[in-house]
Amino acid sequence: MRSFVNEFLKLEKPKGYYEELVSEISMLNKEYHAFTNINSKMIDCAEGSIPFSSKANICVKGFETTAGSKMLKGYIPPFDATAVERMLGSGSFSFLGETNMDEFGFGTFGLNTETPARNAFGREYVAGGSSSGAAVATALLKYHVALSESTGGSISTPAALNGVVGFTPTYGTISRYGLIDYANSLDKIGVMARSSGDARIAFDIVRGKDRYDTTCSVEKINGNKKTKLFVVKELMEKTEKRVKASFSSLLDKLSSDYEIREISSEILSKSIAPYYIIAMAEASTNLAKYDGYKYGLQYEGYNKRYNDFFTEARSSFGDEAKRRIILGTFIRSESVKAKYYTKALRIRALIIKEMSRILHEGFIISPTIPIPTPKISEAASLTPLENYAIDIFTIPPNIGGFPHITFPYGYMDGMPLGAQVITEQANDYAVLDFVSDWEEEFEYRYKHDVGSL
Amino acid sequence: MKIGLEVHVALPTKSKLFCSCSMADTDEPNSQICPICLGFPGAKPMLNEAAVSSALGIAAALHCNINKEISFVRKVYFYPDLPKCYQITQMEGAIGSRGYLEIEGKEVRIRRVQIEEDPAQIVREGMLTLLDFNRSGTPLVEIVTEPDITTEEELRAFIANLRSILYYLGVDINKEIKADLNISLAEVRVEVKNVTGIKSLIEATRFEIERQAEAIKNGEEIARETRGYNEKNKLTESLREKETDEEYGYIYDPDLTTFEINGIEHAKAVYITEVSQRLTEGTDVDPKTIKEMTMLDRRALGLINKFNGKYKLRSVVHGMQRFQKYAGNLNAADHKIEKSIALAEKGVAITKEMIQDIAEGKEVKVKYEKVGNAELDDMIKKFLDKNPKVLEEYRRNKKTANLVIGIIAKESNLHPKDVARRVNQVLSAY
Known part of the structure; x- marks a missing residue:
């Protein structure tokens, strides 16, 4: 099993290593905007500490945590998220900084924030979202793991676009305490790394029950290897032809070890609508608390009436956040709730049932996104609906809370290509092992190796 | 006439509903707070089992169907006292539903018994609006009745019975009861919100009945509206007209899973009306006397049960009444109360001096003999x-x-x- 973390621990670090590391990544960050904040105290960390970053929606005590939003500008959490606490408590990791993201996680390309992160393979390309910075940071730093978070594909998509491993565990495996909520029934903290071995090390440190998160209840994780790989016909039909062709060559390579089968599942191609309905309904309640006087943005209009105060303070949300608040509030309203929200919950239950059945038999494999990496200018011109359609492969495992992993499998026009493997709930080790096997055959490439020894 | 009530009372727990902050009384504002009850970004609620247990006792006492699994919803509205701008409360997954409370030969149906969190307290000082979050996250139980109360007397009886049941479950609503009233004399339902205290509740009801009756008599139309109660002037005032029900956009709270309530212990109810009926059967003691004595005194009921049988019920009641009258309360050792009961049994006219002697542990001088x-x-x-x-x-x-x-x-x-x-x-x- 390849692990840069284990390699790092064995290697001699030169004097001033961390100082050099912090200064080099700070320089590069001016080009890539991977970090919203770099922890300068990292230079005083314990000898041999491995740097870890956390997505800007995971609270770090005493460190500005904004979830990519103006509404939280200046907010310094008084507590550590459980995942951060466990990383720091492990004694092996030191906190390097917080990584860029779409505002509150609302985005597929990382563009929905003031200063978007740039793709580590080409600055004119999107970094992917919403954990844009986590993926870029992982592609820039040789010895590092990134705590990130996925609601509907926010780990898989940016990991694929920056050619790193992106692992999203079973829902309820890693405590969400300290994770700034997007959609609580969908949010999952996960890990990005340069190898599946590194992702597994961090996963084992942060996972496990936490009394501060009632939904965090998965304790036992399995690694039941599957021998079948399923490709869902209805999803592949929506894939761009060059991506399809590259993906076929991956399947050819895998066919010596796995039985590859095309299956048909109508309901999996219908997961985008229920996903966005549930996500927006929950998000619109989570975003209610940002009202401009408690933390983060301080709106000073104290002579205003409450409703005017709230309305004006809340105008600082970005466009996508506003769109989701308005749609989410509409979805929750009494007159349409049964038509949208309640129905979406039912469809989610059906998707979980169908996927559990399929995943019991084998893994589901697909490209991570159905299009080649778009340039920032191209992505910015997409309509919201075209944008949401990019999530076609990442939403099914996310809506059902199934563990999945994305890994680089090739390069097209110099840009990495990612594939995603999904397995049954609580069988997380199986997908980590799958990628570990892949890494025996395939060498990942990077343009930068900050901190290499 | 139809009156429905939504009664809110605080549950007697040591810590808050969704965090471990203390519920002890304190004079220092914002001293019992944490990221959870302040609703900080990233904080999550964790359910206090003691609150569930306490509410479960109340739901059982009100003959409710107890849900095997409970769940929570978010009720979204913007107000400065609400830290998350949504309140965690219950709907379909409430603790109990479809119960009743008996009042003098009639059942007032209970629609729902649910738990929810209290918002922070707003303190207004001159131009300032101050917030004290010590109250934020206080566990409340909400008891929702059907509109089955039809007179002021029934309302009084309902409150009295509810008060004694809750009292025996450790909740004293005399201290703080907050209620919303729904009163309709005609078709249109008028809501009177946030009435505090039993006295105000009765007064607000009386005022509203008279107001609506007067309006109907004068051929005026009654507006569908929400009113508030002005304690100082003893009248209800219009807060807002409402065309439709308020829109709170309820959804399940996805931070709290569904909880199974199997195995959560709860206290059994004591129904004073029934108890006094049963005790006085075949005796010459009026059940009302027992009811009044025991309604809000756990000790009184305990003492009656202990000494009834050993002495005649009449002597027990009389001896205790004398003790209560002259000592001010029944907070004395059982054997002291028993002395008073024994004197009553002997037919002695019990005097203040005697009770004082008993209380001080002195020998009681029976001054007067008794003859037929x-x-x-x-x-x-x-x-x-x-x-x-x-x-x-x-x-x-x-x-x-x-x-x-x-x-x-x-x-x-x-x-x-x-x-x-x-x-x-x-x-x-x-």
């Missing part, structure tokens, strides 16, 4: 036979009776009052 009426009448007749002039004197001057009373009481060691009753009878019969 016939015996006492004999004594009086004997005295008159010996002193025939007394009767003549009495006919001229009725006050002569006092002389007779004094002499007989002294000689016989009887209470002058007891003697007086018979002396007047006997003398007037001659």
Whole structure:
């Protein structure tokens, strides 16, 4: 099993290593905007500490945590998220900084924030979202793991676009305490790394029950290897032809070890609508608390009436956040709730049932996104609906809370290509092992190796 | 007329509903707070089982169907006292539903018993609006009735019974009860929100009944609206007209999973009306006396149960009433209360001095003997036979009776009052 973390621990670090590391990544960050904040105290960390970053929606005590939003500008959490606490408590990791993201996680390309992160393979390309910075940071730093978070594909998509491993565990495996909520029934903290071995090390440190998160209840994780790989016909039909062709060559390579089968599942191609309905309904309640006087943005209009105060303070949300608040509030309203929200919950239950059945038999494999990496200018011109359609492969495992992993499998026009493997709930080790096997055959490439020894 | 109630009371837990902050009384604002009850980004609720247990006792006492699994919803509205701008409360997954509370031969149906969190407290000082988050996250139970109450008397009876049931479950609504009233004399439902205290609740109801009756009499239309109660002027005032129900955009709270309530222990209810009926059956004691004595005194009920049987119920009740009257309460050792009961059983007229002696642990001096009426009448007749002039004197001057009373009481060691009753009878019969 390849692990840069284990390699790092064995290697001699030169004097001033961390100082050099912090200064080099700070320089590069001016080009890539991977970090919203770099922890300068990292230079005083314990000898041999491995740097870890956390997505800007995971609270770090005493460190500005904004979830990519103006509404939280200046907010310094008084507590550590459980995942951060466990990383720091492990004694092996030191906190390097917080990584860029779409505002509150609302985005597929990382563009929905003031200063978007740039793709580590080409600055004119999107970094992917919403954990844009986590993926870029992982592609820039040789010895590092990134705590990130996925609601509907926010780990898989940016990991694929920056050619790193992106692992999203079973829902309820890693405590969400300290994770700034997007959609609580969908949010999952996960890990990005340069190898599946590194992702597994961090996963084992942060996972496990936490009394501060009632939904965090998965304790036992399995690694039941599957021998079948399923490709869902209805999803592949929506894939761009060059991506399809590259993906076929991956399947050819895998066919010596796995039985590859095309299956048909109508309901999996219908997961985008229920996903966005549930996500927006929950998000619109989570975003209610940002009202401009408690933390983060301080709106000073104290002579205003409450409703005017709230309305004006809340105008600082970005466009996508506003769109989701308005749609989410509409979805929750009494007159349409049964038509949208309640129905979406039912469809989610059906998707979980169908996927559990399929995943019991084998893994589901697909490209991570159905299009080649778009340039920032191209992505910015997409309509919201075209944008949401990019999530076609990442939403099914996310809506059902199934563990999945994305890994680089090739390069097209110099840009990495990612594939995603999904397995049954609580069988997380199986997908980590799958990628570990892949890494025996395939060498990942990077343009930068900050901190290499 | 139809009256429905939504009663809110705080549950007697040591910590808050979704965090471990203390619920102890404190004068220091914002001293019992944490990221959870402040609703900080990233904080999550964790359910306090003691609150569930307490609410479960209340739901069971109100004969509710107890849900096997409970869940929570988010009720979204913007107000500065609400830290998350949504309140965690319950709907379909409430603790209990479809129960009733009996009041003098009638059942008031209970729609739902649910738990929810209290917002922070708003304190207004001059131009300032201050917020005290110590209250934020206080566990509340909300009891929602169907509109089955039809008179002020029924409302009083409902509150009295509810109060005694809750009291025995450790919740004293006399301290703080907050209620929303729905009152409709005609078709249109008028809501009176946030009435605090039992007294205000009754007054607000009375005012609203009269107001609506007057309006109907004058042929005016009653507006569908939400009103508030002005305690100072004892009247309800319109807050806002409402065309439709408020839109709170309820959704399940995805931070709290569904909880199974199997295995959560809860206290059993005590129904004072039933208990007093049962105790007084076949005795000459009025059940109302027991009801009043025990309604808000756990000790009274305990003592009655302990001594009933060993002594006659009448003596138990009388002895305790005397003790309560002269000592101010029943907070004394059982054996002291028993002394008072024993005196009552002997027919002794219990005095304040006696109770004081009992309370101080001194020997009780029984000052007066007790005799039956016939015996006492004999004594009086004997005295008159010996002193025939007394009767003549009495006919001229009725006050002569006092002389007779004094002499007989002294000689016989009887209470002058007891003697007086018979002396007047006997003398007037001659």
